Amino acid sequence: MIIQTKNVDFFYGAFRALTDVTLDFKKNRVTALIGPSGCGKSTLLRLLNRMNDLIDGTRVEGEILFEGQNIYAPNADPVEIRQRIGMVFQKPNPFPKSIFNNITYAPKLAGIRDRGEIEALVEESLKRAVLWDEVKDILTKSAMTLSGGQQQRLCIARALAMKPDVILMDEPTSALDPISTAKIEELIDTLKKHYTIIIVTHNMQQAARISEYTGFFYMGKLIEFNVTEKIFTNPDAKQTEDYITGRFG
């Protein structure tokens, strides 16, 4: 158990986006969060590294524990939490810098100064994100010149460079073509040896292919949470069955 949410409610102003979500994420496993648009799955994901702090007028109730510590406790430092819980977004969002500097940006600010150490970190991160062979000769070129799929893998490499324990992925392939999508899915499969991965996806086949656990959300509530195979072959809730068989959503 690396992350646990306990009776989490979340509000955008007066609007209640999540109701009483209690959920355990297991270490070094891939957990998928699925559900129709607006069901709260992305909201929950962004709660796990306190990205919803950026939105004015939001409120969290309940507890979210990361390795037993409540990340919403008054003395919890969001910067430290985000260093250990990385995030990959829906649209690839590299900085308008070189490929090399995209990777080194955050580690340098976190205090890594040694040139050799930094170069090793860049190589290791890019290799883990299966991008090294494609970019090793163009590290000084702008990240904006890469294709969408390459940019997304660069964003994953950038997150890996901070050596996080958990990687949150918010529909990471929804802006990509099928070949790039397949590459990212393969990558997720190799990454789970070292990292806990929590992925929000609209694509149910994707959830079935890559995850070990799946949570189904509807109208801000966690309807069902179980091993992926069970969810997709023999779900307990009628709503889950209706959704995965395509009757709504």
Add this chain to the structure above:
Amino acid sequence: MNGQPTHSLMKWRYIKQGVFFGVVRFAALIITLALLGIIVFLLAHGWRAITWDFLTLSPMDSMTKGGIMPAIVGTFYLTVGAIIVALPLGVVSAIYLTEYAKQGLFIRIIRVGVNCLAGVPSVVFGLFGLGFFVVFLKFGSSILAGALTLGFLILPTIIGAAEEALKAVPQTFREASLALGVSKWRTISRIVLPSALPGILTGAILGVGRAAGETAPIMFTAAAFFTSVLPRSVFDEVMALPYHIYVLATAGTHIEQTRPLQYGTALVLIALVLGVDLVAIVLRSMVRRKKRW
């Protein structure tokens, strides 16, 4: 034919489009002509006055002869001083307004205040500068008082431009940086500000043009009627180009006789502003070429 516009209707649309384009082109043409007209007019009347001596000597014989060097130097100091005052203050204010402050009533009041400041007549700034910097803070009529007054005058321009530039930086850049465990201040200083720099420089360009050309704010705070010596400290009075034009054209004893000098001075003022603008524009395009998204 099933619902397609008839031929004459299409034709009518083309005519309407043509008329509209014509109006738009005409408006653009008028603006360009007005600008060209001013420059041609100044060149025609002033070019004979522009000599090496005119640019490098002090005024002589009750300002009917000689040059305008002290005024060039004075305007340069005042303008640079105004930017040094207004740019950091304006950018920091804009960062506070867009990045830190919770959007609400208080921020709206500050915004209204900034906009009102932009609408205050420049002579009021001059009086404020006289009362506050010259008299109360005892700076006297000096470069310091003038630069501060001009700085406050162009502050709203700079805040406005910087705010727009900061807002134009994609939110995804901020999210990407914060999600890597980089603090908010470093996200702003390393990612947001560099991306907003071209827009901020545009604001600075507008500010320079305004600061260099204003007469009323420096009349009571910095500008000397006549001085042949160059300033040695920020507490010295200086001559300034716009005020010099005003003096020659209205307050001298040889108004008709000095017409060529007046046009020449105006020409130099415009050239100086364009020169400073050019530096900022080149700087901006260099920054832009580096940042693309």
